[in-house]
Amino acid sequence: MKDRYERQIMIEKIGEEGQARLACSSVAVIGVGGLGSPILTYLALAGVGKLTLVDWDVVEISNLNRQFLHGTGDVGRKKVVSADEKLKALNPEVEIQPLSVALTRDNAEELLAGHDLVIGALDSLEARVIVNEVCVNLRIPYLDGGVKELGGRVMFSNPPQTACFNCVFPPKGREKEVVGVLGVTAGIIGGIQADVALIHLLGLPNPLGNKLLIFDGLRLTMNLVDVVRDEKCEVCQKL
Numbered sequence: 001m002k003d004r005y006e007r008q009i010m011i012e013k014i015g016e017e018g019q020a021r022l023a024c025s026s027v028a029v030i031g032v033g034g035l036g037s038p039i040l041t042y043l044a045l046a047g048v049g050k051l052t053l054v055d056w057d058v059v060e061i062s063n064l065n066r067q068f069l070h071g072t073g074d075v076g077r078k079k080v081v082s083a084d085e086k087l088k089a090l091n092p093e094v095e096i097q098p099l100s101v102a103l104t105r106d107n108a109e110e111l112l113a114g115h116d117l118v119i120g121a122l123d124s125l126e127a128r129v130i131v132n133e134v135c136v137n138l139r140i141p142y143l144d145g146g147v148k149e150l151g152g153r154v155m156f157s158n159p160p161q162t163a164c165f166n167c168v169f170p171p172k173g174r175e176k177e178v179v180g181v182l183g184v185t186a187g188i189i190g191g192i193q194a195d196v197a198l199i200h201l202l203g204l205p206n207p208l209g210n211k212l213l214i215f216d217g218l219r220l221t222m223n224l225v226d227v228v229r230d231e232k233c234e235v236c237q238k239l
Helices: 017-024 036-046 061-065 079-090 108-112 124-136 182-201
Strands: 026-030 050-052 095-099 117-120 143-149 151-157 211-214 221-226
Touching: 026 036, 026 182, 036 050, 036 079, 036 124, 050 079, 061 124, 108 124, 108 221, 117 124, 117 182, 143 182, 151 182, 182 211
Parallel strands: 026 050, 026 117, 050 095, 117 143
Antiparallel strands: 143 151, 151 211, 211 221
């Protein structure tokens, strides 16, 4: 193990103890596309012990400008199968659990229970709402990311210590929309999600505690905006 992670172990805030901590960690990533590709790649390379991949979709040609865990030869294959192959080739020491299922209210708790962290790499507000509610109920931290055209955002939630996703993005009156995405934008946001995930798993101070990170790729700006827990939030107020 030491040779593969030598350059990480050299980092004072990680060391052998931190590397062992990563090896014992379990993360569920919902969505194996534009955000899921960088998230899963960096978590696998870092040596996170178990990665659960949840995605029902198949690879389409229009995915390939940003979803680099898949190639032209993967078009028509299940995304979790394609990603499973690539991730095992990158790091065979990591346990990969590919689940080609659609996450719903009926199965979400079963899919997510037992993980140390859940990461949303989703393009559906409805799915985000479900994941957030289940994570709150299971007391599992949830790390959400989103991209649109040349910008994106990242939010970490772990109530009662922080606001939950619903506190900041209540779903009422919002519809799903198909948006354009520049591949590098998804890479940046997914990379930030991976960074925050590793910081959390290592037990280091989380820079996104009650903060929303907003990235503007056109102006090359990145801002942290304070968020406040909604005391009347219908999801996390009971905690």
